[in-house]
Amino acid sequence: MNKTEKKNTPVVEARFSPASLLRKIIGSVSKAHKTYGLEWWIMIAGIVIVLFMLYMAFFPQTIAPFSALDQDTGPQLSAPDKTHIFGTDNLKRDVFSRVVFGSRTILGVAFSAALLSSIIGIPLGLFSGYFGGALDRILSLIMDSIYSFPGLILAIAFAAMLGPGVINITLAVSVIYIPTYFRLVRGQVLTLKEELYVEAAHSIGAPNIIILIKYIFPNVIATVVVVFSLNIADAIMTEAALSYIGLGLPAGIPDWGMDIAIGKSFLPSGVWWMITFPGLAIILLALGFTMLGEGLAEILNPRLLEK
């Protein structure tokens, strides 16, 4: 079966063209699907969710029927119907539109926070693991301490001190994930350091910085990519939690966690839609990044997540 397929595709690669590129992508996709099975589909599902959410974040106007702040979209606290598919809130705002516009906030914060933690955590881990010594020991102790402490509680302390604001909440979220990258990268560097080719580079007098960038860093990337994706999922949960307890953003910015907090006061009177939909959105978004990360883990480095 396999063999005949191979024979049918032309052996000589055509010069670069969109069609050949497409064929190549489809080829590797179908091959990967055969090899990885279920994991592959999980990753695809993750990608679809993430892309959908990204579209929502970049072009909310194309989806949302109202603006997120419009306080005159219809009756107050009305249950989902045809015009307001997710209902309206206490200020007569359209819940669906708020969910759509809210994706922007949470994605922005989570992505920037993950990026910031990785930008700080990765180099620290690289240097600490590579050079070792007292600095490494102190850094590790600090990072391990932060790592073993409930991250959200730290983030609460930070966020409260910094006050509300998009930048502040991003900082608060990013601080608690620096140790994740540090520990991951440092651990890998420790094993890579012993590899033959690294020692060989060493012995011919390659400078440390070159060795780090050329020989060690590329080997860490696969793991970092996986963890980055999972990390965004975590950061999403943390951002939502912070804004749920009122430490996140000023009132003007639509935000899922905050909407849940507002909806909470109307819950006893049976207003379920103000809470349910932003919550589902959080789940879906976090799930998308988790699935993407796990699929990637399976494909790039099967043993990574088992630990």
Place this chain on the structure above:
Amino acid sequence: MKGLLRYAITRILLTIPMIFILLTVVFLVLRVMPGDPVSAMLGAHAPERVIEEKKEELGLNKPIIIQYFEYLGQLARFDLGESMVLKQKVTDPIKEKLPATIELTLWGMFFTLAIGVPLGAYAANKRRTGRDFGIRLYGNVAYCIPVYWMGLMMQLVFGVWLKWLPIAGRTSPRIMSSLFSNTGFYLIDTLLAGNLRAFGDVAVHLLLPSLTLGIVLSGVFVRLTRANMLDVLKSDFILAARARGVSEKLVVYKHGLKNAFIPILTMLGLQFAILLAGAVLTETTFSWPGMGRLLMERIYLRDYPTVQGVIVVFAIMVSVISLLVDLLYAAVDPRVKY
């Protein structure tokens, strides 16, 4: 036994640097950031002179580094200091709120394990079937559910719609608070007092918050258990046991699950940290008078000593749990001796 004691003591000593580092971080964050307790207390429009006096009184005028070492010195004497905004020792509210949080987290842990481990084991045993897929999906989704949202949904269903369970607090208002002076663990207190009605009331209040925690955190344990079970079920001793005619149930759940549980145990300490974070959110959602609510209240008041005290207590809780986990480990695995 002596080795065990020595081990426990070393472990406890080892947590000191961790607490120290966390405190330093928190201390710095609290002091460096804008805003201070005096302005928060007296309002932004208080005259400059009054503010200065108050600062003087609280020792906030000294250089940060001096404040820092004074605080450390205090801690070394096992003294968490006095609240800055209320006339009370920091330990007073902590003593009052800690049992509530412990009660909540322990039951949360119980539900987490009771749901997560059997499901994961079952899924591993039925690998690659529809049921396995369903359980894995549950695990992944549960992991992504915000715990407060889950709590609100539970309130909606069981409190608002079905009206089966209370949605806030540790007890109904009618229950006399004098019942609870013994340990602060209401389940134990009501039992000690022999008041079964009160016990039932407390249990009913505990059910939704701890079940919420359990459901959300069980996701992690489903995944952990399943992955470890799959590994263990490939082992030689599993095959050997089958070859002796040992029944499938014993093979999977006696040999398989117990062996799979050991790596899970080593993760339990870390998971407990997540559980604590979840507990803070759950406390806010269910108006549960615990450490999380205390922390939130005092953060707004800029009550530095109390906030620091709460953080110290959280850090100690994490350390104590990982110590307990180690002891449990030694009890389960005959190869481990301290």
Place this chain on the structure above:
Amino acid sequence: MDKPILDVRNLSIDYPISIGTVEAVRDVSFTLEKGEALGLVGESGCGKSTLGLAFLQLLRAPGRIIDGQILYHGNDIVTMKNDALMKMRGRNIAMVFQNPLTSLDPLYSIEDQFYETMKQHEPKITKAEAAEKAGKVLEDLSIDKKRLYEYPHQLSGGMRQRIMIGLGLILNPDLLIADEPTTSLDVIVEAGFIDLLAKLRREYNLSIILISHNLGLVAEMVDRIAVMYGGKIMELGTAEDIFGKPLHPYTEGLIGCVPNIKLDQKSLVSMPGSPPDLVNPPKGCRFSPRCPKCMDICREKEPELKTKEKGRQVSCWLYNK
């Protein structure tokens, strides 16, 4: 003559995997008489363990028996129901595995593992009775009874191996399958093990299938030898015949590779060429690509296992004309 204890007929086993199907065992037939010891030898990957596990219906996933019968006292194991299989495992047919170090559950005491095994087959047995019986068996294997109350990690490799055998024998089976039982043991322990097995064979009237790629071990222990290659039996005969006048070129190669029967355990590896790819086995005789005496027909058609003389079978075109 008695009916044979085990009668394997045209057994074939597959492992369907993503890139194709591993034809792990093909058309294997042989019989085992009561009290007889049969050696199963061949290079790594030729399907010995697969065959051994099939006798207990314990193939590792995704293995499955696609054809043939395994008649144990006339009852077909291949079609047996789960309950019957469970009763048969351990009580009628016992198996000892390659690696004694990992074949005992580290979390349970030796006593517990004995008790569990006995309880499974005799539900009424008490802990004390089980311990007494197990103690006796252990003493037969020259292990102190007290060891019963220890955990696997407290015992040496040799002891664990003997305990595995004890666990195998505790229910008085009449067939013992030993899959490379000595690979992880040192030479002295191995010698002791051989003596032990010989003794047990006499005392318990056991039939034994000994799986090994250590020809030296097999030569000392068994009455007959089956030589496997690429999932098929190439030659079957008494130990003397196989060693004295091997017929199949593969057997010759195997024996030629044993410079000193006792010392070199890894000697089989040194035969030129590599074992066949069982997903795409060679056309014709599976050994043909490596065979020094290969003829045209060997590359075209597979030879069958034919009886050459009494108690002597070979699958080779050299003798099939």
